[in-house]
Amino acid sequence: xxxxxxxxxxxTPTTAxxxxxxxxxxxxxxxxxxxxxxxxxxxxxLHLERxxxxxxxxxLPDCLAAVRQHIDTxxxxxxxxxxxxxxxxxxxxxxxxxxxxxPAANAEPDILITVTEIQRNCAALSSAATMGTADIRLARQxxxxxIKHLNRLEQVIAAAQAQSNHLDECLMLDQDGQVVSVxxxxxxxxxxxxxxxxxxxxxxxxxxxxxxxxxxxxxxxxLGVREVQLSMSDLGAAAEVFYSNSLHGVRPVSRIGNHVWGxxxxxxxxxxxxxxxxx
Amino acid sequence: xxxxxxxxxxxTPTTAxxxxxxxxxxxxxxxxxxxxxxxxxxxxxLHLERxxxxxxxxxLPDCLAAVRQHIDTxxxxxxxxxxxxxxxxxxxxxxxxxxxxxPAANAEPDILITVTEIQRNCAALSSAATMGTADIRLARQxxxxxIKHLNRLEQVIAAAQAQSNHLDECLMLDQDGQVVSVxxxxxxxxxxxxxxxxxxxxxxxxxxxxxxxxxxxxxxxxLGVREVQLSMSDLGAAAEVFYSNSLHGVRPVSRIGNHVWGxxxxxxxxxxxxxxxxx
Numbered sequence: 043x044x045x046x047x048x049x050x051x052x053x054t055p056t057t058a059x060x061x062x063x064x065x066x067x068x069x070x071x072x073x074x075x076x077x078x079x080x081x082x083x084x085x086x087x088l089h090l091e092r093x094x095x096x097x098x099x100x101x102l103p104d105c106l107a108a109v110r111q112h113i114d115t116x117x118x119x120x121x122x123x124x125x126x127x128x129x130x131x132x133x134x135x136x137x138x139x140x141x142x143x144x145p146a147a148n149a150e151p152d153i154l155i156t157v158t159e160i161q162r163n164c165a166a167l168s169s170a171a172t173m174g175t176a177d178i179r180l181a182r183q184x185x186x187x188x189i190k191h192l193n194r195l196e197q198v199i200a201a202a203q204a205q206s207n208h209l210d211e212c213l214m215l216d217q218d219g220q221v222v223s224v225x226x227x228x229x230x231x232x233x234x235x236x237x238x239x240x241x242x243x244x245x246x247x248x249x250x251x252x253x254x255x256x257x258x259x260x261x262x263x264x265l266g267v268r269e270v271q272l273s274m275s276d277l278g279a280a281a282e283v284f285y286s287n288s289l290h291g292v293r294p295v296s297r298i299g300n301h302v303w304g305x306x307x308x309x310x311x312x313x314x315x316x317x318x319x320x321x
Numbered sequence: 322x323x324x325x326x327x328x329x330x331x332x333t334p335t336t337a338x339x340x341x342x343x344x345x346x347x348x349x350x351x352x353x354x355x356x357x358x359x360x361x362x363x364x365x366x367l368h369l370e371r372x373x374x375x376x377x378x379x380x381l382p383d384c385l386a387a388v389r390q391h392i393d394t395x396x397x398x399x400x401x402x403x404x405x406x407x408x409x410x411x412x413x414x415x416x417x418x419x420x421x422x423x424p425a426a427n428a429e430p431d432i433l434i435t436v437t438e439i440q441r442n443c444a445a446l447s448s449a450a451t452m453g454t455a456d457i458r459l460a461r462q463x464x465x466x467x468i469k470h471l472n473r474l475e476q477v478i479a480a481a482q483a484q485s486n487h488l489d490e491c492l493m494l495d496q497d498g499q500v501v502s503v504x505x506x507x508x509x510x511x512x513x514x515x516x517x518x519x520x521x522x523x524x525x526x527x528x529x530x531x532x533x534x535x536x537x538x539x540x541x542x543x544l545g546v547r548e549v550q551l552s553m554s555d556l557g558a559a560a561e562v563f564y565s566n567s568l569h570g571v572r573p574v575s576r577i578g579n580h581v582w583g584x585x586x587x588x589x590x591x592x593x594x595x596x597x598x599x600x
Contacts, residue, residue, distance in 0.1 A: 047417055049340045057338035059345060061328045066338060066412065067469060068473035069348030101481060129420060133345065140324055141408060141437045143504055145478035156422045181460030182496060186474060193348040193472035195465060201422035202380060225422055
């Protein structure tokens, strides 16, 4: 295991998760991936808003006060010798109870924090991504759409394909072939002077940076954004394609299969907006 | 945490799972729930066959030899003072690697075994189950159908509903309203002298006891079994309804919402077949 990560469980440094854990048994929980710049957490409130939605969907107890406290503890610890850039993964796991699927009535959730240094300079626009389309298609499950839960086998299978094909990312379609997202991020296309992004009614994660593009960064450039249904042919006809996620901000796409884009002007301008918001 | 369970990781007794773990991060693995009778594992080969299918679908390394060895170690340990009945949960987790979805190239899987005593007498036919229909519908994901992977939030949400409605189980439908299974088991109905069960093309787990009903116990009674598409009205018209799983064998159903069944003759006869196979 080559990764250098540090772990805190419920505010205390640890190297292991006590068993039983419903994360291990059923993927019963939600997570967030936050960017740390010199130990400072970026866009915390947006992450906590989505986390709260996930907790509500899964009927997990409202543990946001404890989450804030544990994040403070961890960032207080690492700011003594902070890496330039790091990823802080926050995982909230339903507390264990009796054997089987039924949730425990009053079990406190476990709050697991993982910090991993990022070697890349996150203040530089990433090189345009070379992508394919994932063979596995996302299942339509409106009850779990938009939240960032721990059931992520579809993404793991797609990431294995991207890795073996030496691709930076893959586009993910739903069972009907409509565009949903990339594996780890949301997709946008520029078409006739406006941005279009999938509406995420039946699947996909509603990213924090997706929200910032829609509500702040695109409006700052005078660009409208519409949440719509998008097909592969819409994508092929786009002037620009990019994706958003918490570690890249926004990242241009140079290729998806046979579709090629050379112009990344709007994505670069959005990245400048992003940089202004990084603390 | 009221549960009394014992844990072994890669053959060694433990109380915690070392981090990082891809089970915690993504639900990246598969599991089996095996019945132990006085420390003896029931139907091991059928469980290992399904496990092998799951490992292949997720492109996990073939670790069946290690799995057999660790199960031997555990059952050797507990046969010194075996409970009458216990559940042995076997979880195979993809080995950790770098941060993110992409699987590690050569990481050995972690093999986690959990043993939990069962208080019920598993050699007695369970009382007929009172059931409802789960509000959450199963997503159609043919790439993950039939295997027993760790992404089980749909079952958790349905089990919470069953629990709060004081039901023994819930029927689960797919997004089109077709019958798939119960939360923790496969469903059968008796119609015009034959058994019908959902074909599990797009979702659902292909249970070991489902396979035994189809291939052995029903044929022993001179009953045919067909894997078909089943609607709620097929179910309502059935003469008998029951479900199968590894801890109950087969269990009659007395009610699903407004549908009521009083005759459990075939289920009781199948249970006798089941008892003959219990070591």
